Amino acid sequence: MVFPVRWAARLTPYGHGTFTYGQSRPRAEHPPGEAGPDRQVVELIPSQMAALSVFVGLDGQLRVPPADGLAEQGHTASCDHEIKRWRLHLTQEQIASVAYGLWLHRMTGSVADANRFARENGVVHSPARDSGEGPPAVRGGAGVSGRR
Numbered sequence: 473m474v475f476p477v478r479w480a481a482r483l484t485p486y487g488h489g490t491f492t493y494g495q496s497r498p499r500a501e502h503p504p505g506e507a508g509p510d511r512q513v514v515e516l517i518p519s520q521m522a523a524l525s526v527f528v529g530l531d532g533q534l535r536v537p538p539a540d541g542l543a544e545q546g547h548t549a550s551c552d553h554e555i556k557r558w559r560l561h562l563t564q565e566q567i568a569s570v571a572y573g574l575w576l577h578r579m580t581g582s583v584a585d586a587n588r589f590a591r592e593n594g595v596v597h598s599p600a601r602d603s604g605e606g607p608p609a610v611r612g613g614a615g616v617s618g619r620r
Contacts, residue, residue: 514567514593515557520574520585521549527573539569571597 483491516524528543545566549558562570571589575597578586590596 508561510563511561512567514560514562514570515552516549516560516570517557517585517588519582520589521546521558523577523585524570524573527570527576536572538573539563539566542566542569567593567595568597571595575599 481487524542524546528538528546531537531543541563545560545562549560551558560566571586571593574586574589586596
């Protein structure tokens with residue numbers, strides 16, 4: 473069966489760029505709002521998401537790199553603009569890695585994002601408990617005190 477063409481569009485160079493960019497973005501393993509059995513939903517405020525972007529951008533330069541798949545989860549995160557939160561579906565290893573990235577951010581500028589993450593997710597990076605096998609994180613840890 474042949475259907476008639478109802479309308480056609482001619483894309484501008486910007487339209488082509490948008491189309492190409494949209495098709496090249498990685499797709500989420502789990503669609504937004506649906507966490508897998510080994511994943512949990514983690515919500516980040518914009519400043520935490522910015523710190524996470526810096527962290528995953530340093531992947532090849534860090535001695536303790538971000539957890540596998542964390543960069544992809546960051547790229548495919550959905551944003552709830554009403555509450556200004558980014559939703560990511562992360563494994564426990566990725567959550568510990570986010571805590572580590574926010575700890576790095578804390579050491580170089582602001583404690584607020586790491587404290588908030590610890591309060592809301594119950595995970596705090598603890599270099600004192602470092603086993604040398606990736607970023608140590610403690611579940612149920614109280615936030616980190618102090619301000620900068």
